[in-house]
Amino acid sequence: MILNPVAQRFVLHWGEMGSKWGVNRTVAQIHALLYFVGKPMPADEITETLGVARSNVSNSLKELQNWNLIQVVHIMGDRRDHFTTSSDVWQLFKIVVKERKEREFDPTISVLRDCLESPDLDKEDKEAQARIKEALGFMENLSQWGDQMLKLDPSCLMKLMKLGGKIKDFLNLLK
Amino acid sequence: MILNPVAQRFVLHWGEMGSKWGVNRTVAQIHALLYFVGKPMPADEITETLGVARSNVSNSLKELQNWNLIQVVHIMGDRRDHFTTSSDVWQLFKIVVKERKEREFDPTISVLRDCLESPDLDKEDKEAQARIKEALGFMENLSQWGDQMLKLDPSCLMKLMKLGGKIKDFLNLLK
DNA sequence: TATTAATTTCTGTTATGACTGAAACAACTG
DNA sequence: CAGTTGTTTCAGTCATAACAGAAATTAATA
Structure with a gap:
């Protein structure tokens, strides 16, 4: 060809x-x-x-x-x-996100958890500890969110994307 | 140290x-x-x-x-x-997303646009053309959405993440 | 079962880019 | 301005992973 x-x-x-x-x-x-x-x-x-x-x-x-x-x-x-x-870009995208998440993101979360549980952790250095916790918390949130987004059907994700920055107004309604 | x-x-x-x-x-x-x-x-x-x-x-x-x-x-x-x-993981994350988007994502969008405008494009092959268009449209949407998300403050993004899959119910209200 | 087709595995080569150490450069200090 | 400190540039080395081509393996056909 x-x-x-x-x-x-x-x-x-x-x-x-x-x-x-x-x-x-x-x-x-x-x-x-x-x-x-x-x-x-x-x-x-x-x-x-x-x-x-x-x-x-x-x-x-x-x-x-x-x-x-x-x-x-x-x-x-x-x-x-x-x-x-597949000729469905959404599906391809979702596959890549899912696979990379499982291969690299989730294992990193495990490492951070290990770090915080390790007996070698310097208990004196509360600030460093807090930063690791921050990083871990962030990645956990992102991970969970990613999992849930991956479950949604493309049309739903599309709507979410189209909404764009206006999402802010919706979130404010919740308060 | x-x-x-x-x-x-x-x-x-x-x-x-x-x-x-x-x-x-x-x-x-x-x-x-x-x-x-x-x-x-x-x-x-x-x-x-x-x-x-x-x-x-x-x-x-x-x-x-x-x-x-x-x-x-x-x-x-x-x-x-x-x-x-910075010790703010959200900020770090946003910087990385923004930079990678500008360096690699946006240029790819340009290439796809060029492809579609090129005189060498095989006008006969409507299906291949449609697939490139699909890919381009997807990336354009993602790009726009990314830009708007990057503008939101961390607390807002946090809320959006916490909402997770429930976002679906909100989107359905819009219909 | 012999023959052919199709695919994978293996070994060695090559390309890339990370990395080192030395030398050059620049900025500051007395 | 000579000497010191700190930083960058550069040329060469090294490590890694991509890649090629041959050999080995597997599967299908006749």
Whole structure:
């Protein structure tokens, strides 16, 4: 498959963005490609289209599957695995948030809790202790809020976003 | 300055988290250290405490200043620059969100807009076009929403977070 | 079961960027 | 202005992780 210049720009930029956020470039590129083409592709075709090694594609596809961002699909009369991703950006966003939260955010919360419970904690230094508590409390709140937001359906989240800063007025009504 | 084991754990873990999110490890460690100690530190002391090269600290401090995450402070009778960070996690969070948004999110929006306006765009492929539009629309909404949220004061954001999933009921009242 | 197709694993290479230590620079002090 | 202190720049080293290509493995077909 030959990508037109626009598709190339899209895929390449997505790869660069991935790098800046701690995502392997090829992984990000493959996902962008699958999103763009919008239909299942076999690994070989991805390899040719992106011009990277077959093994690289294989590992990246596995990574994307671990992230629940792509699915394997089969096509009648074709032995090969085909890969596809959701075309619903909201869903993709939610998956990424959920996965990153579980992999990196929640473990950090555990570490902070451990820190506060540790016998090595300097009980004298009340201020440092308070700051760790602050950080922990903040992350716990954010975590809980995130979980609840992830449960809402896209249309609801959309409404919330559209409301934007006006949310302030609503919150004030509660007082 | 000798860090007790808890402080070490905190700083080291923060460094690891930074790496996973595309932030240089030393940069993240220094910020964690300044947050933990809660008072201004000169570069030399940071160097000794973390056990890294002086030049590394110098560059990382500059990076943190570019991010508006630390401030230079002077102490009477001491020629050296001292560095300090806010102890308000909300403020720190907002700064990071704002900076990353401006550096990476907004430029991506520009690229997507360019893609859609490009004469190279394959006008035949309406579906691919629609997907790019979807992605762009999503990011634009998120961007606008982010800007407005960043303007709200912490207490307001706190309330919004505490409300959590119940926000759904409020949104339904609007219909 | 032999053959082919498809995928994964493994080993070595390469690219990137973090990091060091020395040297240069700048600012201050007596 | 010489000497001292403090900071930055720079060139080279090192660590990490991405990546390529070959070999090995697995699965399907005939």
